[in-house]
Amino acid sequence: MSDTTRRAVLAGAAGVTAATVLAACGDDASDTGSTGNAGNGATGGAAAGGPLASKADIPVGGGKIFTDGGGVVVTQPTSGQFKAFSSICTHQQCVVSEVTDGTIHCKCHGSTFSAADGSVTNGPATKGLPEKQLKIDGDTIALA
Structure with a gap:
């Protein structure tokens, strides 16, 4: 694999990771359908x-x-x-x-x-x- 190809793959993986993190911390309008733990009470x-x-x-x-x-x-x-x-x-x-x-x-x-x-x-x-x-x-x- 050439250096250019490795860099492209790594850059793409970093972009996917950043997009995943940002989606997990979206704004109030997002509806991920997830729920947290109910916790105390x-x-x-x-x-x-x-x-x-x-x-x-x-x-x-x-x-x-x-x-x-x-x-x-x-x-x-x-x-x-x-x-x-x-x-x-x-x-x-x-x-x-x-x-x-x-x-x-x-x-x-x-x-x-x-x-x-x-x-x-x-x-x-x-x-x-x-x-x-x-x-x-x-x-x-x-x-x-």
């Missing part, structure tokens, strides 16, 4: 209408992540106020990992979201978590 859940949790299961200033039934994170930003958002990070579609101190965290790339309204509090995500509707019946929390 993630549990099973239920489809729309089925019970997810009781009010006592959701800590004030925190929340709980449910990976079944489409993926939802239920938060209690202030006492007695319950919110629900998609548990899929808008940056690279990883499952968010935990809810602490009023913030929803995604450990894949460090994005954080407000537990009160799902808005981005730290990127790389640029879009907030979509809100989901809850149905609260007595002490039971379910997706509407």
Whole structure:
């Protein structure tokens, strides 16, 4: 193999590697279909209408992540106020990992979201978590 051919092969391989790395760290608009590890606080859940949790299961200033039934994170930003958002990070579609101190965290790339309204509090995500509707019946929390 000549030097020119070897250089062309190596340059091509380097280009493919760089393209692969860049694709893995794309922007919010990309849809790779991959998901990350649910991590701390993630549990099973239920489809729309089925019970997810009781009010006592959701800590004030925190929340709980449910990976079944489409993926939802239920938060209690202030006492007695319950919110629900998609548990899929808008940056690279990883499952968010935990809810602490009023913030929803995604450990894949460090994005954080407000537990009160799902808005981005730290990127790389640029879009907030979509809100989901809850149905609260007595002490039971379910997706509407």
